[in-house]
Amino acid sequence: MSPFLAEWWDLRDLGNLVGAILEWISERGAPDWVTYVLSGIVGIVAVLLWAILSQLAFIWIERRVLGRMQVRLGPNRVGPWGILQPLADALKVLAKEMVTPRNADRVLYWLAPILVVVPAILVLAVFPFSPGMVVADLNVGVLYIVAVTSTATIAVFMAGWSSSNKYSLFGAMRSVAMLISYEVVQVLALLAVPVFTGSMRLGDVVAWQDNYNAWLVFLQPLGLLAFIIASAVEVNRSPSDIAEAESEIVAGYHTEYGGIRWGMFQLAEYVAGFAVAATIVTLWLGGWTLWGLEEWVPGWLIFLAKLYGTFFLFIWMRGTLPRIRIDQLMGFAWKFLLPLMLLNVLLAGLEKVVWTETGASAGLVLPAFAVLNFALTAALIVGWGAIAGGLSPRMRAKRPLLVREVGGIYYQPLP
């Protein structure tokens, strides 16, 4: 009897199921390359299946949660509690006619919906779902995330340009403008993580957090906040869904797309959202670890729980916040976030130097850093907001005057 069947009650073996099978194959004398290729195929298929299935699940969850937030029920007709609604929608999208506008640049128009999905799925390769459970354990994982996610914008621009629609062009231009601004912020926010961990391999980052029992969110609160904002922009979620702002430019870059091509854009958006959530979980929230619970529960369950929790944050933001204007969004990146992120990297470097130079114990240094960084984050956000933000008194909300008599004029222009 194989070992993983003998201890079937140990849930952790679920995570190593694939590993155990591969081990079993190699024990039977298969050459190394067979197990290597097999593990690659299994990993790719598993990640793809997971991405698509959990997208279907999350469309349902998002619609139900948004429904509750908006004092309505959400989809509840197809299947129990409407759980089959995304499936029905997917079938509908597949069956729909795909229209190509007469003046479209046909090649680019065809290519864009395919290219936009590729980076979203590629980036999922580097996330360790649990120890050893990763498709490609790259030693430059953090860099890979940045490099791959930003290429999606090329596809978005292709879509907007080739549609020969002015709204699409608007969406595409806005998308590129946002990428240029927020990529810088995103990279700087990510940069402070390897400064602490000394490695860009995502598995090492998680191991570092596990080792020192310190999630990086406690050491890098400012970095995480900036990353959440920047990634909301990058994956086009509210309050910065400017590239596809429904109330302004109809649907932005995918106005002209229909049928499964439109579905591909939706797929890319969700999967990119998962990728962002996975980045946040891996780099800041301790990946598959949860203060010893990983001894009892398979790591990938903890990872997924954290990932979905993080994604819920994006749903919540979508249900609450209005949209910012594009110039305000750009101003926010360059005037507010960028200086803060530069400071943040400097701070992380200084702390690392202090730690290594003094040789102080981690148990002493890390709590001190955590307290210091939280205090600094609060002070910087409030202070910098007062200096650079739009908090000037003339912008403040002022309740309207209540007048009893008609006829007076109370107009006072803004200074």
Add this chain to the structure above:
Amino acid sequence: MAMRTEPFVVNVGPQHPSTHGVFRLRLTLDGERIVDCQMVMGYLHRSMEKLAEERSFTQNIPFTDRTDYLAAMTGNLAYCLAVEKLASVPVPPRAQWIRTIMAELQRIASHCMAIGTFINDCGAWHTPLLYMMREREKVLDLFELACGARLTTNYMRIGGVSRDLPPEFMPRLRDFVKEMPQRISEYEDLLVENEIIIARARGVGVLPADKAISYSVSGPMLRGSGVAWDLRKADPYAAYDQVEFDIPVGTNGDCYDRFLVRLAEMRQSVRILEQALDMIPSGPYQTQVPLALQPPPGEAYGRIESPRGELGFYVVSDGGPAPFRFHIRSPSLINLTPLPELVRGMTVADAIVILGSVDIVVGEVDR
């Protein structure tokens, strides 16, 4: 290096998520900046003013539901006022109070839609709109209780209202009046101090008081520009001379002030309803008027403060059973006239917000 650029024209509407119906804007853009704006209307033109000349005075009341379909009660009221003035029909006091109650309920419902769609235009994903729909639904339930219809009510009659309030109306109105202030506080918590809404609407689409007056705008748009003008006080009709309320007045004349004025007006409407609950007398609800009313030759102009501004009906009679001339002074159309000036130099996103803050109903713009 100076790049040679050319302005290009974008067609916003008539099918567009944010034009509130079939309204069309031709925007000439330089990048995201608006160089010029042309309004194209008439997609919902139903020739009501001409049609009305073929029908009797009573038969014209349903038309007034359908001009401003988000505020049917106030449309009914303004038309009935004009005809009553023309034919010198007295209105019993109970009917006056019922009209006041209905007009204020309608104001709440209409402002709910106005604020909700305005925040939607600011880019919120329907959440505030759906919260406000919840309260609007309650108002519509009250309308249904009173007259059987929810949207196109056709409730007012020349000389009163079509039927008396049912006995269960008053308790339900009392519940509504008790509940509504908390709901308004809820909106204020979510929206008023919201940093993004302030950023989007403060200082955007500023209409100075003198311009507002010379463009003849009215309603929340005029009050948002700092002019204290409200026909309910300036030229009281129905029972407004007997209730106490304040006029909310903005000071900056921007989109944000218009939004705040609407929010504050909802509170004042609740205040009027509170007083009406205690002050409504019993008695007849209608003066009997012949169905084929033939007013003496002459002309009359009945005007009220509708949720969107001064709604006026100008009716001319030649002594026959149908009006000789029928004209609607619709606030939506006239509030729209400063739009090209407001959006010039702003971005596309601002234009949508400004259009939302004007709060048009295309049925009333085109008639």
